Amino acid sequence: MTDLLRLEAVTAGYGYGAAAIENVALSLPRGSSLAVLGRNGVGKTSLLATIMGLTQMASGKITFDGGEIGGIDTYERARLGLGYVPQEREIFPSLTVEENLSVARVDRGKWNIESVFELFPRLAERRQNFGNHLSGGEQQMLAVGRALVSNPALLILDEPFEGLAPVIVDQLVEALKRIRKESDMTFILVEHHVDLALSLTVQALILDRGQVVWNGKSNDLAGNKSVLSSLVGIS
Numbered sequence: 001m002t003d004l005l006r007l008e009a010v011t012a013g014y015g016y017g018a019a020a021i022e023n024v025a026l027s028l029p030r031g032s033s034l035a036v037l038g039r040n041g042v043g044k045t046s047l048l049a050t051i052m053g054l055t056q057m058a059s060g061k062i063t064f065d066g067g068e069i070g071g072i073d074t075y076e077r078a079r080l081g082l083g084y085v086p087q088e089r090e091i092f093p094s095l096t097v098e099e100n101l102s103v104a105r106v107d108r109g110k111w112n113i114e115s116v117f118e119l120f121p122r123l124a125e126r127r128q129n130f131g132n133h134l135s136g137g138e139q140q141m142l143a144v145g146r147a148l149v150s151n152p153a154l155l156i157l158d159e160p161f162e163g164l165a166p167v168i169v170d171q172l173v174e175a176l177k178r179i180r181k182e183s184d185m186t187f188i189l190v191e192h193h194v195d196l197a198l199s200l201t202v203q204a205l206i207l208d209r210g211q212v213v214w215n216g217k218s219n220d221l222a223g224n225k226s227v228l229s230s231l232v233g234i235s
């Protein structure tokens with residue numbers, strides 16, 4: 001498998017203070033999946049934001065689909081096939097569900113408004129609701145759907161299950177499994193539910209104070225209680 005995404009010695013931050021991520025290397029083959037784990041404030045969101053071009057990169061190299069993207073704008077990265085579901089969801093409140101999907105749509109693959117409605121029937125029922133008239137779970141489905149309709153090669157999800165009822169988490173997990181199965185999409189997942197994150201991914205890395213302190217297979221990490229307890233804080 002060729003690498004869809006590669007980071008080499010990437011250091012980045014917010015323009016002042018210490019770097020939020022430091023000397024980070026990772027390689028993600030096309031069709032694979034990566035869980036990014038670690039305690040609060042270790043730089044997980046900053047790593048995703050750096051891949052999307054939302055931090056200031058001090059040094060290093062980011063390659064996506066064979067081309068260097070470290071110096072290009074976020075919208076260009078999206079155009080190249082990076083789909084981002086940020087922690088804050090960032091739904092447009094004054095647009096309807098359908099309009100939120102429609103503004104993000106790029107016709108280059110199997111995902112469109114109708115296939116997203118088929119994946120999330122709840123969104124189909126709410127298609128005329130405004131973004132600010134949705135439950136947290138519906139907003140999260142819409143945030144995932146909005147990334148999907150751009151038909152990304154890489155889907156980046158920042159804590160997609162946070163604060164959601166277990167029944168909604170189950171629906172989103174099933175949807176993610178379907179997305180993988182039906183479109184062989186590569187994805188990166190930041191998630192505090194460690195067992196869930198490891199069960200959904202092939203690869204995992206752990207960050208501590210902005211640096212990669214463990215990198216390997218999700219299966220191996222799931223069975224490594226001492227690493228999980230010392231580096232992620234799971235007892």
Ligand SMILES: Nc1ncnc2c1ncn2[C@@H]1O[C@H](COP(=O)(O)OP(=O)(O)OP(=O)(O)O)[C@@H](O)[C@H]1O
Pocket residue numbers: 014020038039040041042043044045046047
């Ligand atoms: N927009 C920002 N401006 C300045 N500093 C920031 C910003 N976002 C994060 N930071 C800092 O960068 C460091 C890493 O934060 P980050 O949010 O990436 O960690 P995290 O592992 O995602 O945390 P959590 O698990 O709590 O979401 C922290 O010191 C944080 O204060």
